[in-house]
Structure formats: C-alpha cells, structure tokens
Amino acid sequence: MRIKKWLLLSAACLAFSATPTVAEETREFSVSTVLSEAFPWGQAAAKWAELVEERSEGRITLKVYPNAQLVSGDQTREFSAMRSGLIDMAVGSTINWSTQVPEVNLFSLPFLMPDNAAVDAITQGEAGEMVFNAIDKRGVVPLAWGENGFREISNSRGVLSEPADLKGLKVRVVGSPLFLDTFNALGANPTQMSWTDALPALTTGAVDGQENPLAVFDVARADRADQKYLTLWHYMNDPLIFGVSKRVWSTLSKDDQSLLKQAAIDAGQWEIKKSRAELEDTLQAIRERGVEVTELTPEQHQAFVDATQKVYEKWTPRIGKKLVDTAQEAIKNR
Template identity: 75%
Template sequence: MRIKSLALALTAALGITVSTAAFAQETREFSVSTVLSEAFPWGQAAEKWAELVNERSEGRLTLKVYPNAQLVSGDQTREFSAMRSGLIDMAVASTINWSPQVPELNLFSLPFLMPDEAAIDAITQGEAGKKIFAAIDKKGVKPLAWGENGFRELSNSKHLIDSPEDVQGLKVRVVGSPLFLDTFSTLGANPTQMSWADAKPALTTGAIDGQENPLSVFDVARVDQVGQNYLTLWHYMADPLVFGVNKKVWKSLPQADRDLLQQAAVDAGAWEIEKSRRELTETLVAIKERGVEVTELTPEQHQAFVDATAEVYTKWTPRIGEQLVNEAQAAIANR
C-alpha cells in the first residue's frame, strides 16, 4: 500500500514537472500599442523592445507592434482603458495620453516644470518616478520602464514667438488633456484638441495656426510643409514614455518571462532615450536648413512664460498630489 502511494506521488510530481516544462516552452504573441510608427523614436522604442524580447526568448515570446494607435481606432486617449480591460496586451505609451486615467501623470505636463534633460531624469529615476509607477500599477497596468518622447516645442504659421503676448489669439492644436487646454488658455491662445491624424489637414487648410510637439515629430512629419515656418524652443514640458503590460497578461507569465520582459523594456528605453537625445542637434540643423525660423529663448524670455503660467500650478497641484509635485520640484532643484 505504501509502495502504491509513493508511486502515485511520484507520478503526480512527474506530471507537474512535465506540465511546467511544457508551459515554459509555450510560444506566445502579444499586441503592443504605440501612437507613432518606427519612423519616430517613440515607435523605434517599441520595435527595439520587440526585437530584444524575441532575441532573448529565442522566439518563444513575440511582441507585435501596432503603431498609429490603430488598436483604439486612432483615439490615443483610449489606450490606457483598452489596455486595462485586456483589449491591448502591452504598450509603449505617452504620459499625456494616460493622464486622464492616472492623474499623477499630469505632473509631466505642468508647464515649465522641467528645464532640461537632467530634470526629467531626476523625476523618472527618483522617488517621484517610483510613486508614479505605483499609481499606474494601482490603476490596472504594470509599468516596466521609461522611454522618452522629448521636450515639446511650439510652432506656428503666423509670426515669431518669444513672449507670452505673441501666443495670444493663436489657434493651437493640443492633445486631449485638460491641463494643456488650461496652459494655452492661460497664455491667451485658442487651444483646440484633436488627434495628430486630424492635425496636419487642419494646419494645411489654416483651420489652426500652430501646434506643439517634440522636434523629432516636427522633423519626420515634415510639419514645415504645412505652413509651420516659425518654431520656438521653449521646452514648456517633456513627455516621458512608459513601457506597460496588462496586469492579467503579466500575472499569466512565469517569473523568468516577467524578468525577461522587464529587462528588455529597461534596455530598450535606455537605448531610445540615448538615441533620441543624441540626434537632437542633427534634427534641429535639418529643420533650419528647410527654412524654418527657429527662436531660442533667453533666460529672461523663458522666465516670462514661467510667470505667465504660474496659475496653472494652483489649479492642478491638488489634482496631481501636492506631495508628489513637491518631491518632483525638490528632485529637480537637487539634480
């Protein structure tokens, strides 16, 4: 009887071992959402992640990248909700697009909070960054790593801009974030929310006068070809990217695959950040060579914009979290 029990126990143990081994060798494909294609650093980050995961899993795990927000019919502000519900497995996403569902992400959209790249790193790589990741996780998406879409600069078809007064009355396309509306309204502009797919036709017809985007987007999308002849480097906000995974997908993976997926995201993010920053000078030269008039603000001119948008902090700091904003400001001051 004892021998029979031992045999049954051994069989059960062997069954578990075989099952686990089979599971470990299972081939799986996951969808990855991005807003921009691999022509842009943002899309390149997603493709690099997919490349590293495929290479390190020896083809067992495949990430299929869907650019242009096609998994949410072009409405990038729906990406987080779709991902949380399981319609999207993974994403390399903008903090702006996820901010309606994760209020803490509005931190990065506070006007003129981050003056340089070191300030971005001070937030993302410090305690504030950890708290933001915890907030994303609490909302149903597992954040893995940071990437970068860069500082957003202002262009228009009307005139040079080097003071808050120059922005007054301009019809400016902005992304679907209430904070962006408040910032531009405070400056006296007429902000209009629309997707990037709708923005270029609107710029072409003159329905809107200007737009704000990183230099890489201005360059690759050839925004200068739709009348955007004036570009101001005002660094009013930067947009980190987040590599994220649906929580159910994450929990379905064995620990070894979670580690692989996360390290690949960290490495892809670091690669993309370094590449996009390194290429900025070359990108700016190319833009100038196409006849765009580029304005770089003096410290005094920059401060005028800071002062003009101060009231936005009064409204948005309670929504983001006063402690988080204070921690971010302290991290920047001590960078």
Template identity: 70%
Template structure:
C-alpha cells in the same frame, strides 16, 4: 516495420510541434507612432530584445499608429486595462485622463532640461508615478522618452506670451493643455494628431506643439509651420507597461526578461532621441524654418504667465508627488 517507424516519427513530430505551439506566445504592443519615430523604434527594440532573449518563445507584435484603438490615443490605457491590449509603450500625456498623477509631466515649465527630467523619473517622484499606474491595473516596467515639446506656428515669431495672443494652437486631449494655452492668451483647439495636419494645412489652426522628432519626421514645415520656438515647456516621458492579468500569468523568469528588455530598450531609445536633437534642428533650419531660442529671462516670462496653472493642477495631481518632483529638480 517501416510503416511503424514512419508513424512513430510522425507522432513525435506532431508532439514536438504541439509543445512548441504551447510554449510560443504572442502579445500585442500598442504605440501611437510608427518606427519612423523614436517612439515607435522604442517599441520595436523591446520586441526585438524579447524575441532574441526568449529564443523566439515570446513574440511582441507591435501595432503602431494607435490602430488597436481606432486612432484614439487617449483610449489606449483603458484598452490595455480591459485586456484588449496586452502591452504598450505609451505617453504620459495620453494616459493622464485615466491616471491624473501623470499630469505631473505636463505641468508647464516644471523641468528645464533632460537632467531635470531624469531626476524626476529616476527618483521618488518616478516611483510614485509608477505606483499610480499599477494601482489602476497596469504594470509599468521602464521609462522611455518622446522629448520636450516645442511650439510652432504659421503666423509669426513667438518670443513672449503676448505673441501667442489669439493664435489657434492644436493641443492634445488634456484639460491641462487647455488651461496652459488659455493662460498664455492663445486659443487652444483640441484634436487628434491625425486631424491636426489637415487642420494646419487649411489654416483651421495656426500652430501646434510637439517634440522636434515629430516636427522633423512628420515634416510639419510642409503644412505652413514657418516659425518654431524652442521653449521646452514640458516633457513627455514614455512608459513600457503590461496588462496586470497578463503579467500575473507569466512565469517569474519571463517577467524578469520582459522587464529588463524594456529597461534596455528605454535607455537605448532615450540616448537615440537625445543624440538626434542637434541634427534634427539643423535639418529643420535648412528647410527654411525660423527657429527662435529663448533667453533665460524670456523663458521665465512664460513660466510666470502659467504659474496659476501649476497652482491649479497641483491638488489634482497630488501635492506630495508635485513636491517630490520639485525637490528632485532643485537638487
């Protein structure tokens, strides 16, 4: 009798374990930066919220530093679309080679500040951008933020387009960036961020452009970047997204849980990122970096110098989408 009770208990335990294993699911989440940066923190916040709200039944395992694509961040979208990656918190810049509409956010001097960015992402233009992503096999859930990109260099203070002439500037793998810096008279040099810091150290390139969070946390000032210009020439929104096949296999309740957790994580990260800007700038200045803030007229000179880039890329992005963004900013 005792043996029978033990066997019954063991059978029940095995059945319970099997039921839990069947209900517990784990998905991969790719990010380009670790949780030392707001970007990586956004992905981890999403994972934490999902874990908590699903009572541990859904686990999002975050893989930072683009490790699921061997460090090549421009391949992240393709890897997610093919199913090698389940989910991601990705950059509009890195996904733009596969989703040309996302080049909207890289148009130089389209947005002056966070209010302009919010008007675009939270309005018709943002909806069109999400529709373009979904059309390519990925389900976008929410927006995050990598911040406005500023420019630094190791040679001289930059206040006018003429100051950029001949400077070798590291840029990401996007033809639009090549066009922008060529229009400004610089010498754009495409390379991954993993290669950028060694290149800055040796002087193979003179400068780079990135949000303040990257300049600060990555200590770009330690590789000779003594001059920083706040020109807000473009913003890099982040997107929380899921592979379409994974999404379709999820029960409706789980979809809603994932979406709401992404929305909440995105809002949390955007607030964190923006609230940290002033302190980051103070710390950067304290480390001896000369920071230049442009007047409205000085910024307009850069905008005028890159007007041809906006004109050239409008047809590639989609005239309707660009017009929707401009209308949102104007309002």
C-alpha cells in the same frame, strides 16, 4: 519469471526515455504605440520586441501595432484597453494615459522641467517611483521609461518669444484639460484635434500653430503645413512608459516577467540615448528647410513660467501635492 519481469521493466524504461520532451509554450502579445518606427517612439517598441524575441529564443513574440490601431485611432483609450486586457502591452505616453492616471499629469505641468537632467531627476528618483505606483494601482504594470521628448511650439504667424505673442493664436493641442488650461493662461486659443486632422488644418490656416517634439515636427514635415516659425521653449516633456496589462502579467512566470522588464529597461535606455543624440541633426535639418528657429533667453523663458503659475494652483491638488513637491525638490537638487 524474474527474467520476464526484468525484460518488461526494461522495455517500459526505454519507452519512457524515448518519449519526446514537450516544448515550452510559445506566446505572442500585442503592443500598442501611437507612432510608427519612423519616430523614436515606434523605434522604442520595436527594440523591445527585438530584445524579447532574442532573449527568449523566439518563445515570446511582441507584435507591435502602431498608429493606435488597436483602439481605432483614439489614443486616449489605450490605457483603459490595456487595463481591461484588450491590449496586452504598450509603449505609451504620459499625456494619453493622464485621463485614467491623474498623477502622470505631473509631466504636463508647464515649464516644470527645464532640461534633460530635470527629466531624469524625476523619472529615476522617488517621484518616478510614485508615478509608477499610481499606474500599478490602476491595473497596468509599468516596467521602464522611454522618451518622446520636449514639446516645442511652431506657428505660421511670426516669432513667439513672449507670452503676449500667443494672444489669440489658434494652437492645435492634444486632448488634455491641462493643455487647455496652459494655453488659455497664455492668452492663446487652444483647439483639440488629432494629428491627422491637424496637418490639413494647419495647411489651410484654420489653425495657426501646434506643439510637438522636434522628431514629430521633422518626420511629419510640419514646415510643409506652413509652420515657418519654431520656438524652443521646452514647456513640457512627455516621457514614454513601457507597460503590461496586469491580466497578462499574472499569467507569466517570474522568469518571463524579469525577461520582459529588463528588455524594456534596456530598450528604453537605448531609445532615450538615441533620440537625444539625434536632436542636433534634427534641428539642423529643420533650419535647412527654411524654418526660423527661436531659442529663448533665460529672461524670456521666465516670463512664460510666471504667466502659467495659476495652472499649478489648479492642478497640483489633482496630481498630488506630495508628488509635485517631490518632483520639484528632485529638480532643484539635480
């Protein structure tokens, strides 16, 4: 009897040990971006996806959907779609998220950040943490910073070197009330429209000018849309933010959360370094296509700063005085 029991027990143990281990679950997540891999913005998302797949050994896949296709081209709906769980993740623009998160309007305040060191002083310091906390409170987990770059202004009429040059200029701007206030303060005639609609409008002369990072001007060949005059005025910078819907975040293990976050940090740092390193070549390519490039003197730059001060009076309370003060202090001490 004892031998029989031993044989049965041995058989059971063998059967148990022969049972295959259940493979870890593989998951795919959607990632929204506004621009494709032809631009640094899209490259940031692609790098994030690459690092996540590599580090998870293929267990986690990020599928990137460029051109705001997950929100039918309406990029201002990206944040709310991610918050509700319709979009899993995004590499998004502070401009596009500003209607849902007033604090990110900080980066659209005119002439707040004169250079990259000022941008870094904000994003990598207390002010950046305050912005991330504001995003987190609204249903999206912010993981890391990327870069869309300083937005410069171009037009078809002539050189822009002082506020008076913008008087009556029809300028295409993104759908942000702060942008409208800034250009109205400068005497321009701002017109909100999508970039898809902007290029034909610029070509036909229905609109005189536009403002965008140099990489967008270059890849989109804005010079073909009669944009022959470009002014480097650094009037605002649009950092990118790697974010995850809280609904998705809560389903991830602590290890996978750490993996996604570190991959986002590394992808963001890679993209920031790459996009900054390419700026001189991009600017040279633009010049070689016959575009007249104007760089403002300190005195000319200050004239634009002075002309837009009333925008601060209106928007500082909306953004949060403490946040604006913290950012300005960080820039001062950079």
